[in-house]
Amino acid sequence: MNTHANLTALIALALSLFACGSDSGTDAAGPMEISGVWDTSGCLDNIVEAPGATDYIVTRDIQVRADLCIKPGVVVEFAEGEWITVYNEGSINAVGTAEEPVIFRGSNATPGSWGPIIVHSESALNVLEHVVIDGSGAAPGGEGLGSPCSVAVGYLTDKEAQLAIRHTRIVDGLGDAIVNYATLVEVSNTTIQGHENAPINSRFQGISALDSGNVFESNGVDAILLDQRELLMPMTLTAAPVPYRVGYGPGTRLVGAVEIAAELNIAEGATLQFEPGFGLLVTPTGTLTIAGSSDAPVTLTKTPEGDNWSGIAVVSENANAIDHAVISGTGGEFPSGGWGITPSSDRTAAVYVGNNVDAAATVSVTNTSFQSVAGSAFYRFDPVNTVTETGNDYGGIDVIAEH
Numbered sequence: 001m002n003t004h005a006n007l008t009a010l011i012a013l014a015l016s017l018f019a020c021g022s023d024s025g026t027d028a029a030g031p032m033e034i035s036g037v038w039d040t041s042g043c044l045d046n047i048v049e050a051p052g053a054t055d056y057i058v059t060r061d062i063q064v065r066a067d068l069c070i071k072p073g074v075v076v077e078f079a080e081g082e083w084i085t086v087y088n089e090g091s092i093n094a095v096g097t098a099e100e101p102v103i104f105r106g107s108n109a110t111p112g113s114w115g116p117i118i119v120h121s122e123s124a125l126n127v128l129e130h131v132v133i134d135g136s137g138a139a140p141g142g143e144g145l146g147s148p149c150s151v152a153v154g155y156l157t158d159k160e161a162q163l164a165i166r167h168t169r170i171v172d173g174l175g176d177a178i179v180n181y182a183t184l185v186e187v188s189n190t191t192i193q194g195h196e197n198a199p200i201n202s203r204f205q206g207i208s209a210l211d212s213g214n215v216f217e218s219n220g221v222d223a224i225l226l227d228q229r230e231l232l233m234p235m236t237l238t239a240a241p242v243p244y245r246v247g248y249g250p251g252t253r254l255v256g257a258v259e260i261a262a263e264l265n266i267a268e269g270a271t272l273q274f275e276p277g278f279g280l281l282v283t284p285t286g287t288l289t290i291a292g293s294s295d296a297p298v299t300l301t302k303t304p305e306g307d308n309w310s311g312i313a314v315v316s317e318n319a320n321a322i323d324h325a326v327i328s329g330t331g332g333e334f335p336s337g338g339w340g341i342t343p344s345s346d347r348t349a350a351v352y353v354g355n356n357v358d359a360a361a362t363v364s365v366t367n368t369s370f371q372s373v374a375g376s377a378f379y380r381f382d383p384v385n386t387v388t389e390t391g392n393d394y395g396g397i398d399v400i401a402e403h
């Protein structure tokens, strides 16, 4: 970082502090160039009153190393190839209003000309609310992000980072709109539209806080992409505007089952699609609760274009329960993953119970429809494992095959 960069950031901060002390809220100063290290906590104030006019131009990438707030009505314009990174000692709190959103956009309107907004910080102040993020989606060099996106939360090694997004529009960007390596505390009342790939690409854990007011439409991939790594803390997947798709997530290209080592709840109306070679594996510390309803079942299925998925394996003695679900397109071989579930073409099923080793697994499946299942509904490795089933529609397949 050169002196000029630091200086311009300091000038911007000085102006910000000046503006904070003035109720007039404006002067003739903008737009103002900013760049470099933000190392003193403060705000970017709304220095140009005209709606939509640029307040600040980012001429070189911003490194946020203190608390940064951005006031309603602020338009931040990024020069070609520039972006913003919020490090752990800093935070970003961009909170506009419905009438005066905070706008992030590029000087060049071409999608991907700027970005992303990268949040490594664990601060609860990290909030984007009433924000517009327009035309982002660059992949900055040296940031460990393999693919373009508009917003990135954390790195692979940075799992404590967190961000809440509310009443925000993320539009017309390259890559995925949000890539989450850490925790999306909340995504609510947010529209993601016209993005090249998926609205959200996330590790499995850390995606639970999606609220029903979101609109994800006209994106290149109409799914929330979830990777297959393990679940280590309780979470609930709620119904979303597009299906969840379990498969290749950020930073991973390994095929396998999501290892459910904590409580996973899947709420009514949620749809999960699984890429071939992927499934759910409930380990001894995990509990799977699928709670659909007759009006809004939970659907577990293959991707529209893919081969069959691997199904559900339960190696847990906890109260695993599947109610009012539709399970379809299973019968792909189950990835063994070291849990004694040996792949075999003659024992394919939708739900595997127990393993070849030691578990006295238990699962209850009720009011559930099995469709396009290759093999049987259940495969039970040993009579010590318990299957409770009632009210299911098997569509003519064998109910329980045994080892």
Ligand SMILES: [Ca+2]
Pocket: 046, 047, 048, 049, 050, 051, 052, 053, 054, 055, 073, 074, 075
């Ligand atoms: Ca303004």
